[in-house]
Amino acid sequence: MLTKKRLSKILLALITVILFLIVLFPFFIVIINSAKSSLEIITNPIALPERWGQLIDNIVNIWTNPSINYASSVYASTIITVLSLFFISVFSAMAAWVLVRTKTRLSNFIFLIFISGLVIPFQVVMFPLVSLFRMIGANLNIQLLRSYQGMIFAYIGFGAPLAVFMFHGFIKSIPFELEEAALIDGCSKPRIFFSIIMPILKPIFVTICILNAIWIWNDFLLPSLILGIGQPLQTIPLAISAFAGSFVKRWDLIMTAALMAAAPIIIGFLFGQKHIIKGMVSGSIK
């Protein structure tokens, strides 16, 4: 009986390890082929590289490649991601707070409008959005296409519904007495929000930032419409797409580019693994 139990345990562990290796196989392929020359990769894409130093050469190649422009693409991706996260979470928390604390029919209605955003797919708004941004640019002279402000503004709009929804659910569980006491002490409403409510919302902030960071960093379709492919201002996915389009057969460099595109987010994951998994799962359940 005991041996049978042990045997099944070993078997389970074995299956897990095998599946684990299968799942990590594509990463293995990317890493070994990032360290190959273009000839080597054609000869045998599953052999180990002859010289790991080639990896450095390929990285330098991608780093200095004019169509991928790695440093400036990472910079643009970082600016867009960080600022979007900041504005999505702060603006949505502010909106959710007044929506919870103001119990009128209007505030319910506004909340419903936000929720409706959760079921509107991107595809149905994307063409008119570009048109609208172009009209705003032509008539009000506010440059939204091919600019940081337009990109970040779009992310705030698309990110708001889920963030407002999640903050709304959480703020409802914060007792109003907390704010009442501060009000009696003469604390102004904005101050109550920024010094009392915001610190309590920290776990939701973390969840929202993680969910949105992965979405925004990897997003392709929205930036391809707002920023355009092959423009000076481009994010990492746009750069990769422009690069792979012009070097269809240079798999060695495409693999290196893939490695360099995934590296920042995987390194980030290794640091905050626990929070990230928890945040992403709780985000989906709410």
Added chain:
Amino acid sequence: MKRQTKDKLVFWLFLAPALFSFIIVVIIPFFMGIYYSMTDWQAVPGVAVNWVGLDNYRAMFSDIRFQYSLLRTFLFTLLSVISINVVALIFAFLVTREIKFRNFFRAGFFVPNLIGGLVLGYIWQFIFKSVVPQIGGTLGIEFIENLLILADPNLTLLGLITAYTWQYAGYIMMIYVAALLNVPQELLEASEIDGANSWQKFKSITMPMIAQAFTITSFLTLVTSFKQYDIIVALTNGGPTGIFRGEVVNSTELLAVHIYNVAFKYNNMAEGQARAVIFFLLLSVVSIAQVYNNKKKEIEM
């Protein structure tokens, strides 16, 4: 009175940034889109827009490429939902057993989810084009060596599902893990004493407990599969071509890609927009039906 005005001011000031962005970015384009879908809109500034009623919708339903895209999208969605959930459940069962390093395995299964669809598509294109034939060659299996996955319409669809499952199963696994860890151990032990076998335990205790998780995962996988775009663009770009009812069609041009192509590749913005509206309606119907169905099932269990 003064305080009330102040409260109102705070209400609107706090609401304004999020609501304003959301209305400009989503709500206004949404209504513009519905209007444009019934015009001959070309998205060219200065060109007049004329009302055409339901012409774009009629053109869409008689377009064989659209019918085919719709069928392929349903097929892809169905197979993806099954594939992702089965793989995710297997992963979840394995990493909730008493094995060593289970957190390490969990993280490993989850990691592909961090790779963006576009980058992931290129990686799998390389795997299907170069790595798979090479493996066949090394093992001396001619069938695998000559397997051109991305040249056959049906194999390509399976390839897409494989790449997509690789990306998404780890995420869905995490939701199942959360549900499985909620199954009380005492209940399992008690049933064991009463003589229940593994299958009975699974069927009567574990299954109902993960029904709640299944509501979420099936909904998530359904909606995200239906909307899939990035992976397809990088992996197949809609190809290879096939024949459907006597017309040449792109075998993996699923709806999200189809909408984009109609607008930009075939240069018909208004028709692309009409298809996007139908896409929205389908998604709403499918989502509502799915949630309703699962809620009903949960109660019965």
